[in-house]
Amino acid sequence: MDMQDPGVSAVFDHPAFDDHEQVVFCSDAETGLRAIIAIHDTRLGPALGGCRMWAYGSSGEAVTDALRLSRGMTYKNSLAGLDLGGGKSVIIGDPGRDKTPALLAAFGRHVETLGGRYTTAEDVGISTEDMEQVATATSHARGTPATGLGDPSPYTALGILSGIKAALAHRTGSDEIAGRRIVLQGLGHVGWHLADLLAKEKARLVVADVDASTAERAEAAFGAERAEADSAHRIEADVFAPCALGAGLNARTIPELGAGIVAGAANNQLATEADGERLMARGVLYAPDYAINAGGVISIALSKPGGDDTAVMERVTAIGETLRQIFVRADADGLPTDVVADAIARERLERAGARADPLQTETV
Template sequence: MNAIHKAVHHTAVFDHPEMEDHENIVIVQDANTGLKAIIAVHDTRLGPALGGCRIWPYPTPSEALNDALRLSRGMTYKNSLAGLELGGGKAVIIADPRKDKSEALMEAFGRHVERLSGTYITAEDVGVSPEDMEAVARHTDHVRGTQATGLGDPSPYTALGVFEGIKASVVHAFGDPSLSGRTVSVQGLGHVGFDVARQLHEAGANLVVSDIHKPAVEKAVEAFGAKTVEPADAHKVEADVFAPCALGAGLNARTIPEIKARIVAGAANNQLQTPADGVALKNRGILYAPDYAINAGGVISIALAKPGGNDQEVRKKTIAIGDTLTRIYDRAVRENAAPEQIADRMAEERLSAARSN
């Protein structure tokens, strides 16, 4: 038994705390390219499991498995809440995207996606570029976010949805739609985070930015006049909004007591380390925009886009993310629940209806 299989085996997959009702977990290796990946299909009641491919240098395969399981479940809820006819899945590739990624590796991943016969549809995520998806598409049709399948890079739509979600959150928290003069701490300046920062700047917000990649920080300082802080301190900034746009699990028992913002609304997936952390935010009077509700613009773009570049339908549905959050917040007040609990209920209601049909 090789190392990746041993590591995954030793986590006792069926007893894994994130296993829940996952339908399929596939361990992928390719000796020629060094590909090591995990593909997790969580739920296909609404349709094929759509979810991006993430490349990250996970310290252990067990951590990669944990991420794949959490992210794939999140995609089920995201696609359901967004009203898409799609289930949820996710792929993670264990590699450093700056050092280990290659065209051949992405093509090998595409061949493995093809073997799943359309039950899993892949797309871009952290560490993966539109060009990488073009390489994947040479070996499978079960890929989105390419020029052949629609609008290409989904990150501008993710950023648009996050921006609209921040506006809706500001209205709910402060009763005022204006972002002018509001301070926003943006943690993570990748494709999505940088574009969110741009839109906030254009709306008159004051920015505090952070990223482990220093050139991105320098670019934001020059373009937006932003102040800077270390990524580990982004949540401690005196701000109206904390916008986590990097990796997940950043909202936890250690960080939540340190948050000084009134709102947490950002693009990162799986921001809450545990369900209890959402309740902790509510108890502190911090408004939390459920991550899979606010960051659904990208999946909307790859699900609904059609070749030819007309994105009117996609933009309309993405902008409506603000309306979805408003419904979540209003229902959370009525039911005295945390917003993510309400988002879960709304997603589960649609999944239950699919089960009964």
């Protein structure tokens, strides 16, 4: 294909393209599978990152998501101290209508062709049970009881809790959650577990979700106040915890923020690089998403079948210390926290030296 063909240049000239090592477009006519696997950087090891299934408005949106999320995984794995690179996959389709066992198995076959350069796991729209179906067609799937500790969501939520405490301590001098008003936007797997943890810590919890019935269940289960998902960021609170989809912090929403701390589980929370500057200018302490939400990938990378999660728990709770270091360095250098987190992640990548052999078959 001519390199000037728009189908090629649309990827190489894409704003989110960051010297990605490999972008694979996957299809299967029999099952209707359309998926994208993006491998960003394998200098630290083979790429690990979840699979997201979403009804994207266009294939271009799916490409953007795959490129941005895979880069985020490189930085997440680096900051977490894991010897793993960054990758991500997206399946284009409505998970409630289009997902079938055959489609998931077809996706697994595509993962298998990469020979271990990419290992997948669950993400938005993909459950532990779905990943078990993917695993029938590839040995490079994680996040199932057979491959480790199963659902990584509780570990992601625990890491978010640790990060919220670190942010509170940095901003207020105390990591006490009891009595703090915390607005949680998004009640998926991670958001629900986080709501449970915050309720047990006696936070004054406000919950919001695009699914009104889910928000109502959380209101009853956790004694929470309920809010509308699209306006939750405006509520006056100690902490705003975005746990839905990305790009929620942008030129429109940042001036409206009602909390002095943003610390949540959503990936790619900043719509643009300028939004970190906007948060700093407003005096909002931001816990960079890929630093605070690394608990799940830690559980996938370090766990072994059998249920002993001691090493995982130690690394997950250390997320708070990682964030403390980011906050201190950001203050000292007068830089946004996301810029500092990026710098720390890149420093480790650069120490790793030249990129790994593209034909490596090492597994997680």
